[in-house]
Structure formats: structure tokens, C-alpha cells
Amino acid sequence: MLSTLARTATRRPLTVIALWVLFLLLGFGLGTGVFGRLSDNVPEVPGTESEAAAEYLDRVDPSGDSITAVVEGTAVTDPALRTQVEKAVADVRKIAGVAAVPDPYATPGLTAEDGRALLVPVALKGGLDDDAEERAVNDVADRIKQIDAPEVHVSGGPLLGLQIGEKAQEDVRNAELISLPVVLALLLVVFGGLRSAALPLVIAVSGIAGAFLALFLFSSVTDISVYAIQVTTMLGLGLAVDYALLMLVRFREERRTTEDVVEAVHRTVAAAGRTVLFSGLTVAVSLTGLLVFPSVFLRSMGLAVAAVVVVDMLAAVTLLPALLTRFGRKIPPAKDRPESEEGRVFARLARFSARNRIAVLAVIVPALLVLALPVTGMRINLGDAQQLPSSTEARQLYDTVDAHFPPGTGVSPITVVLKPGTDAGTADRIRALSPRAESRDLPGGTTVVELPPTGSVDGDAATGLVKQVRELRGDAPVEVTGPAARLVDFRAMLADRAPWAALTVLAGIFVLLFAFTGSVLIPLRTIATTLLSLGAALGAVVWVFQDGHLAGLLGAEGLGSLSLTAPPLIIAIAFGLAMDYELFILARMREARRVSGDDQEAVVTGLRRSGRVVTCAALLLAVVFGAFMTGGFSPILQIGLGLTLAVLIDATVVRMLLVPATMALLGRRAWWAPKPLRRVHDRFGLREEGTTAPRVPTNV
Structure with a gap:
């Protein structure tokens, strides 16, 4: 397949380039329509009690969503302000799609005790289609904001999703403006030429277009989370640069041995292209674990990110070869350096780790385990507007309400659905759980x-109340829904499906690594070392964002928990990225071992030839992830920090020290497999066939 792709790219480069230009136009034209389709309904899990109850209410409850406004900054009893508020309330009641607006001056609890703020809740009619609801929400917000007061904020309900979508679009745009110039500058340092440095960015732009288009297509059949934009874009951009860097470095090496650009492209695709193919497959397999969960959010994220990985992979093995065929003659070959200077730092690290393998393992493994310790106390919650930057309207509304109203004001209640047949005693016991319980008949x-509930929507009091209702109801036809109930069901879903997700991913990775190496022990060693780096990165995220240590340096604060979106995505994506660097190194080790037959020297040579690529790739990926952490949205900060640390720890401590130490410890046994599996590999296993001379400089 790779040879076919290479021949197509070199025979018809302009056709391949034209097709990718069309793809880019679709991605940045049609694909950007996804920003208007984002959903913040992350914790919904089909088939759970909370979801079934919510669907039941949608059918029988005529009420609709609601949004909330807060007016603050001056005395609410001021006659001029009161006149404006009462006129605004009267006008809002006349807007099509509005069901009810209570008088904030006559309704208890809507005016702050300090007299400096008031709330205006607006209930929408049920059964509105998306366009009618959006018009009503925008008209309500526009009218309320005409009130002349120091601070007027409107958010909540469907408006919250729109505001977060706008923030996501702004964050992606800013991150691209920051990361692309920095990545280009680093690539200029690596390659020393603008033409070579620009090609990875072309592939990166293709990855971004693929992210937008994939999300847009998936939004036609399922909900797409507000988090998906940043996550898929950062990964699409980062992996594209990684793959292009690997291919371009190999192309410059091949140019050392041949003047024929087409032949150099074929050799590049046959060697590095096979590594890119396996790398893309391992990342995609790592994300299949998300498909095991019934959560719409996790499944859609898994599918979307996997699609982006495939786009990056295809761009690297089709678009880049076509571009190299057209412009590769002007790209200089790698510098000819003596073998003693080629990757000497990485060679010294490999020899040091191999000689002191027991000491290296005795120091690094406990250190990584200590870093991973905070994971044992990890908590996941829905989160609230505190997760948003202070510049967003939803956060400003939250802060205003928190400053002027009692705790729990505006917190979504536990919604208990008492279906026909529920006895009066059960209903009374449920109402008695809260002194502020309210009932309405449908x-x-x-x-x-x-x-x-008292406290936050996802606090212990709220989730405990959900569990109390479910214990009290007995056999009565009673169901519980609302954000807290969805959180309880989401946590239960994670606990139930996580072992199966882990088994699926580990089995898939094992099979792919076995197909790549023909070894049974290397996949096991790779999985073990990768889990160490992943645990250390996730532990640091818990320490920062849950416990609050150093969170202020990132523009965040300790929230007492992580967003329920962060841990599954960090684990799935980081595991796949770690496989990237493992395959980069293993490919070179296999080449060296095939040439020399010396297992120990193959480890040193493999790291010598791949160390610079892996280090540069990790640094570039860290820059991309870091740029996406400038937006201030806590879940993205958590994911960005987790992936940045996972990449840097894996590409340095693990791949440069643990890998050579463990390979030296295993010795020739590292490449062992039982005879039956060896025969399977000989028949079906794929190999990265190099065509270069035994020693090929890899420095760029």
C-alpha cells in the first residue's frame, strides 16, 4: 500500500496537491460550521436512569429551558434602575418564545440581601425548535443588556453553550496565531532553511482542516462537545508536525545517497512512512478505548480525534511526498558528520543507561511512581462556571451571584420524577429530604x-441527595435526573467500563507492536514504561488543578476536582502519543539490529539516530499544547498540561533513559517470541524496510 501511495504521489504530484487543496477548502469552509453546533451536555449517557428521566420529561413536560440575568453594581432600590428593570421585564415577556419572567422585586430570593444585585430568570416555552430558541435567547439577552447599570450579565441554559462555543473559536484562533509562528521558528532552527521548515506547517494546516471537517461531519449524527474543538485541533496540529518532521528528516538522509529525488521519496515512504503508518494506527487504537464507553461525549471525541489522526497520517504519506517530488530538489541533504559526532549526546545517554541499568531503574521508577501518587485521590466532577476564564460572561454572572447571594443560589436542583402509581408516603419521604423542596404536577x-441541594451542583451534598432518593424509592416508579444525577451515573459508567476500555487498548497496542517488532517482551515493556509516564503526568494534573498547587501560575485555581472530561482524554491521547516516540526509536533499533546483529549496540545506534527527532518532535508538540493553554478554560488547561507533561516525560526520561536501561536488562531476550507467534509474524508481520547504507547520519 505504501509503495502504491508513493508511486501515485511521485507520478501525479500536482493532482495529489490539488486534491488536498480541495480538502483544505472544505475544512476551512464547510468544516468551520461546527462552531455553531457545539454542545455542553457532556455527562449525558444513553440508557442511564438520569437520561431516561430527562427524555421522559421532554415528552410530558411543557416547560422549556431558562436563562438568567444579573444586574449589579448599584443600589437595586434606586428608582431609575427599578423603572428600567420593570420596563425590561415587561418587554421580555412579550418576546416570542418566552414563557414567564417573574418580577425580581416581588419574588423572594431574587434581590440580594445587600441590595446591590438582583436576578432576572427567564423561562422559555417548551417545544421550540433550535432556530426559534436561538432567536428568543438572543432577543432576551439584547433587551436585558439595555438596562443602564454598571454590570449586566446574561447566561445559562442554551445561551451558555453559545458563549462557550464563541470562546472555543476564539481560543483556537489565538492558539494558532501563537503556536504556528513559534513552531516555524523552531523548525527553522532544526532545518536551517525556510523551505524545509514550511513543509511541516503545510501538513499541520491539513491536520487543522481535517479536525474541523471531521467534527462537522460527526455533528450531523451526534452531539459534539465544546471541548472537541481545542482537543482535536491541538492534536491534529501537533501530530501533523511530528509526522512531517520524521518524514522530512528521513528524506534529507536519503538525499545523501541518491541524487534522484523521486527515488529518495520512495525510500522515505518505504522506511519512515511505515513508521508513520504504525504510529497513526497506534494512536487510533489508543482512542478506541473511548468507544467502549456509552457516553456520547467520549464516543464522539474518540471518533473525531481518530479521524484527525488518520488525516494527519494520510497527509504525511501522500501530500508530503507530492510536495517533496515538486520542491525536494531545493531541499539540501543532511550534513555529513563523522559517526562519532552523530547524535553523540543520545548515544552517551543510551550507553550510560545500559551500563547502569539497575541504578537507572531504581531511581526513575520510584520517582515516577511518587509523581503518580496524587492520582489515588483523584475526583472528577461536572464543574461549573468557575472553570471558565474571568473574561467570559458566564463566569462573571457566576462570580456576581456568588458575591451577593447565599450559597446554592442558581444551582440546578435534583429533579425527581414521580410517575403515576407512586404512593403518597414515598412522595412525602422524598419531599422531606430538602426543606426547600418544590412540586409541580404534569x-x-x-x-x-x-x-x-446545598453547595455546588456536583458536590457531595448534591450527589448524596441523588443516592438518598434512589434508596428511598424502593419499587416505586420514581426516577432521578438533573446534573447531579447525571454525574452519579457518569461516574458509575466510568467505573463499569474502564477495565474493558483498558483491556481493549492494551490488547490492540500489543498486537500492533508485535506486528512491528516480532517481539512479545518489547510490547509488554513499552506498555509498562508508558503507564509510568502517563501516571506521573496525570498525578501532576491532580496536584495542580484539584489540590491547587501552582495553579495560579497557569491562570487557574484549585477546584477540588478535575473536569470529568480531562482524565479519559489525557489517558487515551497521551498513551497514543507515547507510542509515537516508541515507534520512532524502535524503527531505528530494528534497522541497526538487522545490519549489525548486535542487540546492545542496536539500542545505542537506534537512540543515536532517533533521539534528535524524538526530542524535536516532543518540543514542538509541547509548544502546540502550551499555546492552547493560553485560553484559560480549566478543562483545556488540564488536558493541555497533562498532554504536555506526558509528552515531555515520555520523550526524555522514559525514552532516553528507561528504554535503553530496560532493553539492556532484557538483552537478546527483548526480541524473543514463542515459535508459533514467530511464524505468525514471519507471515503477517509488517516491517520497516530501509534502503540506505548501514550508517546514515540523522542530524539535520
Whole structure:
């Protein structure tokens, strides 16, 4: 397959380039429409009680969503302000799609005790289509913001999703403006020429277009989370640069041995292209673990990110060869350096680790385990507007309410659905769980009881209340929904499916690494060392964002928990990225071993030839992830920091020290496999066939 792709790219480079230009136009034209389709309904899990109850209410409850406004900064009893507020409330009631707006001066709890703020909740009619709801929400927000007060903020309900979507689009744009110039500058340092440095950015732009287009297509059949934009874009950009860097470095090496550009491209695709193919497959397999979960959010993220990885992989083995065929003659070959100077730092590290393998393992393994310790106390929660930057309207509304109103104000209640057949005693016991319980009857004999929790929407009090209701109901037809109930069900889903997800990913990675190496022990060693770096990175995220250590340096704060989106995505993506660097190194080790037959020297040679590529790739990826951490959205900060640390720890401590130490410890046994599996590999295993001379300089 790779040879076919290489021949197509070199025979018809302009056609291949034209097809990718069309793809880019689709991605940046049609694909950007996804920004208007983003959803913040992350914790929904089909088939759970909370989701079933929510769907039932959608069918029988005529009420719709609601949004909230807060007016603050002056005395709410000021006659001029009161006149404006009452006029605005009257006008909002007349807007099409609005069901009810209570008088904030006559309704208890809507005016702050300090007299400096008031709330204006707006209930929308049920059954509105998306366009009608959006018009109503925008008209309400526009009218309320005409109130002349120091601070007027409107958010919540469907407006919150729109505001987060706008923030996501702004963050992606800013991150690209920051990361692309920095990446280009680093590539100029690496390659020493603008033409060579620009080619990885072309592939990176293809990755971004692929991210947008993949998300847009998936948004037609499923919800796409507000987090998906940043995550898929940062990964699409980072992996594209990684793959292009690997291919371009190999092309410059091949130019050392041949003047024929087409032949150099074929050799590059046959060697480095095979590594890119396996790397893309391992990242995609790592993300298949997300498909095991019934969560729409996790499944859509897994599919979208896997699609982006495939786009990056295809761009690296089709678009880049076509570009090299057209412009490769002007790209200089790698500098000819004596073998003693070629990657000498990485060779010294490899020899040091091999000679002192026991000491290296005795120091690094416990250190990584200590870094991973905070994971044992990790908590995941829905989070609230505190996760947003202070510049966002939703956060400003949250801060204003928190400053002027009692704790728990505005927190979504526990919604208990008492279906026909529920006895009065059960209903009374459920109402007694909260002194502020409210009931309303629906058509058909259904009663809805709302239990306002103390504290936050995802705190222990709220989740404990959900569990109390479920224990009290017995066999009565009672269901619980609301954000807290969804969190309880989401946590249960994670606990139930996580072992199966892990088994799926580890089995897939094992099979791919066995197909790549023909070894049984190397996949096991790779999985073990990767889990160490992943645990250390996730532990640091818990220490910073949950416990609050050094969070201020990142423009964040300790929230007492992580966003429920962060740990699954960090684990899935970081595991795949770690496989990237492992394959980069293993490919070179296999080449050296095939030439020399010396297992120990193959480790040193493999690291000598791949160390610079792996280090540069990790640094570039860290720059990309770091740029996406400038937006201030806590879940993205958590994911960005986790992936940055995972990449840097894996590419340095693990791949440069643990890999040579463990390979030296295993010796020739590292490449061992039982005879039956050896025969399977001989028949079906894929190899990265190099065509170069035994020693090929890799410095660029």
C-alpha cells in the first residue's frame, strides 16, 4: 500500500496537491460550521436512569429551558434602575418564545440581601425548535443588556453553550496565531532553511482542516462537545508536525545517497512512512478505548480525534511526498558528520543507561511512581462556571451571584420524577429530604419534585441527595435526573467500563507492536514504561488543578476536582502519543539490529539516530499544547498540561533513559517470541524496510 501511495504521489504530484487543496477548502469552509453546533451536555449517557428521566420529561413536560440575568453594581432600590428593570421585564415577556419572567422585586430570593444585585430568570416555552430558541435567547439577552447599570450579565441554559462555543473559536484562533509562528521558528532552527521548515506547517494546516471537517461531519449524527474543538485541533496540529518532521528528516538522509529525488521519496515512504503508518494506527487504537464507553461525549471525541489522526497520517504519506517530488530538489541533504559526532549526546545517554541499568531503574521508577501518587485521590466532577476564564460572561454572572447571594443560589436542583402509581408516603419521604423542596404536577398524573441541594451542583451534598432518593424509592416508579444525577451515573459508567476500555487498548497496542517488532517482551515493556509516564503526568494534573498547587501560575485555581472530561482524554491521547516516540526509536533499533546483529549496540545506534527527532518532535508538540493553554478554560488547561507533561516525560526520561536501561536488562531476550507467534509474524508481520547504507547520519 505504501509503495502504491508513493508511486501515485511521485507520478501525479500536482493532482495529489490539488486534491488536498480541495480538502483544505472544505475544512476551512464547510468544516468551520461546527462552531455553531457545539454542545455542553457532556455527562449525558444513553440508557442511564438520569437520561431516561430527562427524555421522559421532554415528552410530558411543557416547560422549556431558562436563562438568567444579573444586574449589579448599584443600589437595586434606586428608582431609575427599578423603572428600567420593570420596563425590561415587561418587554421580555412579550418576546416570542418566552414563557414567564417573574418580577425580581416581588419574588423572594431574587434581590440580594445587600441590595446591590438582583436576578432576572427567564423561562422559555417548551417545544421550540433550535432556530426559534436561538432567536428568543438572543432577543432576551439584547433587551436585558439595555438596562443602564454598571454590570449586566446574561447566561445559562442554551445561551451558555453559545458563549462557550464563541470562546472555543476564539481560543483556537489565538492558539494558532501563537503556536504556528513559534513552531516555524523552531523548525527553522532544526532545518536551517525556510523551505524545509514550511513543509511541516503545510501538513499541520491539513491536520487543522481535517479536525474541523471531521467534527462537522460527526455533528450531523451526534452531539459534539465544546471541548472537541481545542482537543482535536491541538492534536491534529501537533501530530501533523511530528509526522512531517520524521518524514522530512528521513528524506534529507536519503538525499545523501541518491541524487534522484523521486527515488529518495520512495525510500522515505518505504522506511519512515511505515513508521508513520504504525504510529497513526497506534494512536487510533489508543482512542478506541473511548468507544467502549456509552457516553456520547467520549464516543464522539474518540471518533473525531481518530479521524484527525488518520488525516494527519494520510497527509504525511501522500501530500508530503507530492510536495517533496515538486520542491525536494531545493531541499539540501543532511550534513555529513563523522559517526562519532552523530547524535553523540543520545548515544552517551543510551550507553550510560545500559551500563547502569539497575541504578537507572531504581531511581526513575520510584520517582515516577511518587509523581503518580496524587492520582489515588483523584475526583472528577461536572464543574461549573468557575472553570471558565474571568473574561467570559458566564463566569462573571457566576462570580456576581456568588458575591451577593447565599450559597446554592442558581444551582440546578435534583429533579425527581414521580410517575403515576407512586404512593403518597414515598412522595412525602422524598419531599422531606430538602426543606426547600418544590412540586409541580404534569399532565397524565406525573409529579415533579425539585430538591435544591446545598453547595455546588456536583458536590457531595448534591450527589448524596441523588443516592438518598434512589434508596428511598424502593419499587416505586420514581426516577432521578438533573446534573447531579447525571454525574452519579457518569461516574458509575466510568467505573463499569474502564477495565474493558483498558483491556481493549492494551490488547490492540500489543498486537500492533508485535506486528512491528516480532517481539512479545518489547510490547509488554513499552506498555509498562508508558503507564509510568502517563501516571506521573496525570498525578501532576491532580496536584495542580484539584489540590491547587501552582495553579495560579497557569491562570487557574484549585477546584477540588478535575473536569470529568480531562482524565479519559489525557489517558487515551497521551498513551497514543507515547507510542509515537516508541515507534520512532524502535524503527531505528530494528534497522541497526538487522545490519549489525548486535542487540546492545542496536539500542545505542537506534537512540543515536532517533533521539534528535524524538526530542524535536516532543518540543514542538509541547509548544502546540502550551499555546492552547493560553485560553484559560480549566478543562483545556488540564488536558493541555497533562498532554504536555506526558509528552515531555515520555520523550526524555522514559525514552532516553528507561528504554535503553530496560532493553539492556532484557538483552537478546527483548526480541524473543514463542515459535508459533514467530511464524505468525514471519507471515503477517509488517516491517520497516530501509534502503540506505548501514550508517546514515540523522542530524539535520
